[in-house]
Amino acid sequence: MKERAPSLRLTILGGSPGAGKTTWLRRQLCGGAFRDAFVITHGAPDGLAFGSDGDAGLIDILRSFCAEPAAFGYERIVLEASGQADPAALAEAIRGDRGLSSRLVVSETIVAVDALANLEELRTQPLSRLQIDSADCLIVTKVDACEPAALMRFVSTLKSLRPNAPIFGAANGEETALPWQSSSAPAPSGLIATTLTLDNSIDWTGLSLWLSALLHARGSDIVEVKGVLRTPAGRLRIESSGGAVGRPEIVPDRSDCEADGDNQLVIVGRGYGAEDLQRSLRFFTQAAQDRS
Amino acid sequence: MCLKCGFSAIAGHWSEEAARTPQDLVQARIRRLQILQAVLRPYGFKVANSTLGAALRLTAPNGEAELVQSLDELWPRLEGLLGAPLDPLSPHFTRNAGEAS
Numbered sequence: 001m002k003e004r005a006p007s008l009r010l011t012i013l014g015g016s017p018g019a020g021k022t023t024w025l026r027r028q029l030c031g032g033a034f035r036d037a038f039v040i041t042h043g044a045p046d047g048l049a050f051g052s053d054g055d056a057g058l059i060d061i062l063r064s065f066c067a068e069p070a071a072f073g074y075e076r077i078v079l080e081a082s083g084q085a086d087p088a089a090l091a092e093a094i095r096g097d098r099g100l101s102s103r104l105v106v107s108e109t110i111v112a113v114d115a116l117a118n119l120e121e122l123r124t125q126p127l128s129r130l131q132i133d134s135a136d137c138l139i140v141t142k143v144d145a146c147e148p149a150a151l152m153r154f155v156s157t158l159k160s161l162r163p164n165a166p167i168f169g170a171a172n173g174e175e176t177a178l179p180w181q182s183s184s185a186p187a188p189s190g191l192i193a194t195t196l197t198l199d200n201s202i203d204w205t206g207l208s209l210w211l212s213a214l215l216h217a218r219g220s221d222i223v224e225v226k227g228v229l230r231t232p233a234g235r236l237r238i239e240s241s242g243g244a245v246g247r248p249e250i251v252p253d254r255s256d257c258e259a260d261g262d263n264q265l266v267i268v269g270r271g272y273g274a275e276d277l278q279r280s281l282r283f284f285t286q287a288a289q290d291r292s
Numbered sequence: 293m294c295l296k297c298g299f300s301a302i303a304g305h306w307s308e309e310a311a312r313t314p315q316d317l318v319q320a321r322i323r324r325l326q327i328l329q330a331v332l333r334p335y336g337f338k339v340a341n342s343t344l345g346a347a348l349r350l351t352a353p354n355g356e357a358e359l360v361q362s363l364d365e366l367w368p369r370l371e372g373l374l375g376a377p378l379d380p381l382s383p384h385f386t387r388n389a390g391e392a393s
Contacts, residue, residue: 205323208307209331209363213380216367231310238306248309276381283386284327 007105007249008066009076009237011037012090014131015112016121017083020141020173024112025080027173036075038065042082058090059097066103075251077104086127087111088134105249107239111135112170115146118154132158135165136241143178144171151178164223164241166191166268191223194274196281198263203285204231207265210284211238211245214277218269219243227265235262305346305362321346328366335374 011034015021022041028034042058058079065071081087091106111131114121121128132138138158143151155178158167169178198207207229215222225240228251236248267277307324311317321341328339328348336353348366351357352373360366371378379385 203323204310205307205320206327208310209324209327210380212307212363213367213378216364217377217379218381229310232316233310233312236310245306247306272381279383280380280386284331284380 008071008074008103009107009249010094010104011076011078011107012081012087012109013078013112014081014085014087014090014109014134015083015139016114016117016125016128016131019083019112019114019117020139020170021080021083021112023173024139024141024170025078025173027170034076034078037078038071038074038076039078039080040065041080042085059093059100062094062100062104063097066100072252076107084127086130086134088130091134105246108136109134110137110139112139112141113158115140115142115151115154115169118146118150119157122157129161132161135162138162138165138167139170140167140178141170141173143169143176166223191268191270192274193266193268194277196265196267196277198229198265200230200263202229202263204229204236206285207281210281211240213284214280215240215243215245218271221271222267222269224268225265228262229265230262238265305364307363308346332370335370335378337370337373 013021013025025039029039040061042061062077062079065077079090081090087109091109094100094104094106111134113128113132117128122132140151140155140158146154155167158165167178169176211225215225220243222243223241225245226238228235228237230236234250235253237251238248239246308317308320311320325339325341325348332339338351340349340351341347342349342359345361347359347361349357349359350366350369350373356373358369358373360369367378
């Protein structure tokens with residue numbers, strides 16, 4: 001069986017000019033997020049790489065980076081897109097490029113939205129709507145400067161536009177609880193994140209059968225599944241969104257410290273309890289072990 | 293399109309990505325079959341590996357047989373033949389299958 005070269009995941013960070021993308025990203029980097037990533041800032045004066053001539057220029061930058069031997073030292077690229085960019089169009093351009101599509105996998109689009117610009121911007125700026133429509137995850141920035149009632153209305157609108165996208169608040173780039181998150185009441189969506197810790201003898205066949213059955217039966221309730229699992233083929237990253245599993249990717253071996261998060265499957269969804277997942281998965285994997 | 297079976301050529305299913313060698317793949321398909329047999333026995337279904345690649349031969353309690361190409365096709369076909377949803381989180385589902393295995 002032919003060995004595949006590891007792919008680079010691409011996280012696109014989009015949002016209107018002044019929405020707070022750079023502030024948020026800087027704070028995340030300072031906090032240790034995206035440690036495995038090479039960061040490209042497009043169309044901004046202080047990035048690690050520059051480009052201001054639209055998608056074509058950006059595609060060239062990405063091609064150059066992917067051709068560098070140094071690229072093999074990274075698992076991911078975080079691309080802070082220009083405020084004028086539509087992340088969906090950008091992703092499409094990357095997928096349509098033969099060279100890049102074999103090396104880059106657009107794994108997520110994070111969009112920063114300015115709480116102060118609020119609903120008015122959504123009404124008057126078609127690009128803002130396009131950016132929000134492309135989001136897998138929304139960061140509502142400047143929440144500390146926004147009235148709670150207005151913020152609630154704004155977040156509810158975002159929720160109705162992107163019902164499956166998790167929404168987080170941020171102030172000066174730092175994660176900040178949204179109004180309902182600061183109380184003991186559950187989030188309106190009722191989403192829970194469950195981490196299933198799998199032992200080293202995890203049976204991939206049982207797990208994949210279970211996951212396919214789960215996503216078929218509960219796909220509309222399961223917002224996201226992700227994890228890196230140790231399999232005979234190597235470290236396999238599995239991700240799903242919208243009820244479908246993307247093709248798992250082999251990711252390079254890392255040091256023991258960095259591989260601590262292996263064999264953990266995070267499932268974000270609603271309408272069930274964590275114990276339901278554990279019981280059901282145990283049933284499938286034990287069925288595999290009993291008959292191996 | 294495969295000239296032998298008439299199915300369109302499709303890429304391997306994501307559930308088979310952990311196989312490193314052809315032997316791993318064969319073993320995984322055998323285990324997949326064992327689990328499915330255990331899970332579906334209480335519902336009266338029989339499952340067999342088809343000789344056509346990753347396909348599965350599914351036989352309903354009334355004897356009706358179908359060939360399914362992947363797990364993505366399996367679950368909706370099963371529900372169609374059963375006339376009811378199959379929910380792996382339901383205690384009824386695991387209890388039934390657990391008792392029969």
